[in-house]
Amino acid sequence: MSLNPAPPSAGTVSRTVLVVAILVTAGVAVAGTAIAYDLLPRHAGEVTVVDDLGRPVDAPLNASRIVVLAPSIMDIVYRLGLRDRVVGIGCTVGEAGGMENEYAPNQTSLWGLNDSLCITDFPTLDTERVATLQPQLVLASTITSAQQVQQLTDTYGLPVVILAPSTLSGIVDDVAIVAQLFPVAAATATALEESLDAAIVNATNFDTYLSNGSVAIPTVFLTYGFYAGEYYTFGPGTFGQSLVDLAGGDSLSAGLPLAYEGVNATAILADQPQVILFGTSWNDPYLVANQTPSVWASSAPYWSQLNGSKIAVDVTILTEPDPTMVLALPWYLYDLHPTLYPKPSGSPP
């Protein structure tokens, strides 16, 4: 008997490749089957809406228990009279005052929010908590990761509608989506859509007037924070751009490669925007330490050398794409064109 084992046959490698190919094919097949299962029609009697990611979502009409995972969506829900149906809201944890870091005090008092509603949603969503609340509908933004949206949908069978508008008109569309889900609020939604449309039409008409005349369009830089020497802003394809456009400004961020990014302070200094819209807060514990006019003046790079008009805007109005932002359009128009646009009465919504 030979001590040497028989040499492997010449086909060893090809067999291995074959096994690997079969494994990969099997994996793809399993995944494909799962996807196909997801595409099967669901229960009758539900409404199907197409959310802001273009996904068709089947959801029950007039859900009595809803989870809301973004303040901008809460604004819509509240304005449509659906607050009583909210059983959970997204809150940040890891810092003192998880709710206060996502909701401004005026929002928590107006909307009747408290810590008992909190679901940890940052940096990751506590999906078990969402499931335990047994909602019939989850309204989320793109802050919630795609994997966790999939888990809510596939594992817990919860309909998740993503509301993440990229324009101010998209905010009106989101109101319409929520109205589709809640026919009970149809009349309120129609009235809200009309007022939002009116604000947008008014701004559009003013923009047309500006473009037809000899009025110079001011260059605008919108920033909601600074970090590591960079000003953070809204790039192309965002509601922030839409806001500046409708307010009659020429956004310096329009040519950025990404939707949300920081701009080097020296670049802003070189551009010398004529108007700087910057986010502020006097209430939020985190933002107080980072975003007040005095903090901007003392800490934002080259702040004193920026010669344009510096206009402080409540960060919740500046960064949350909701009906409040649209209804604040007259104030933005006045801020950018104080000699042309009449000063609105009262205070911003």
Next chain:
Amino acid sequence: MPPPTGPAGSRRRAGPVAALLAVGLVAGIFLSATVGSEWIPFAAVLAILAREVGLGGGFAPCAGLAVAPSQCTVWTEIVWDARMPSILVAVFAGAALALSGGTLQGVFRNPLADPYLLGISSGAAVGAAILLTFQLAVADQATLLPVFAFGGALVPGLVIYAAASGRRRGPESLVLTGVALSALFSAVLATFLFYNPAAGLQLSFWLLGNLQAETWTDAAIVAGVVVAGGTLIALSGRELNVLQLGPAIAESVGVEATRHTRRLILLSTVVTATSVAFTGVIGFVGLVSPHVVRLIVGPDYRKVLPISALFGGVFLLVAWDLALRILPPLALPVGIPTSFVGVPFFLYLLYRRRPVGP
């Protein structure tokens, strides 16, 4: 010359160690089902598991508990449809990383070899980063993320596989190829993060490993590939033992070094890529598990590989439990506890006794 088999004491320990790990793994799977952000009574968890694995409908999860039937249904979904897939992915991914690490250490005869060092994990990270940084197919990201990560992981593995074809390519060259690719992918990743810092948070969670949103489909794919590929790897222990003697001696006893090297690199790449695609990058498991097992049972790869798989499964499962318990209700990236727990444990074993092999 006989291949390395280790001292007799080590050989005798293999059976009990394997049995202990197997029992620990099964117990760990059941115990891990009780860990999560929502508190569910232990008895209810066990009853849910017993009923779902087919031990009979007599198990009433909420019998004697003052909870509504709908709440009981949610508990079943949490335990069976959310926690169990994550647990199984942890077990099989841990096994895959440990098997892959042990195999690559043997193939390259280098104690530092593991999927991370050779760029397989970095390749997966770049694949995921492409999807997240450039916000491609946002509506289908959950489905596409594993696909992109898998594709990225295959790139360095296949490059090393191709490089291994050359007969004059020694293990050192292959390891250095992997190290160079890993460095390249790290630079690409850093560029992506610099390009789009806003994607950094989601990406950083993925880069440190996340088992939070696994599904039964994920678990089935990972388990299928790891069981099939891992079995082929584990059955190659004899060839790996012979390869430790060098390619010339291996050839003289009928083991075709190049052929087996390429085959094992390919299998290791596929099982690692599949795991990393669903878990994100999890460091240390692939490096440490084979070393720990080798310290206990000796250098014989016929024992090291299957026992490493068991050890890796237990290790990642424990790490996942810790990730859920450290800052509840947050689920930490699982790569954090693997390093915090694994490094001290590894150093303790390393300095407690003289290391063996590979």
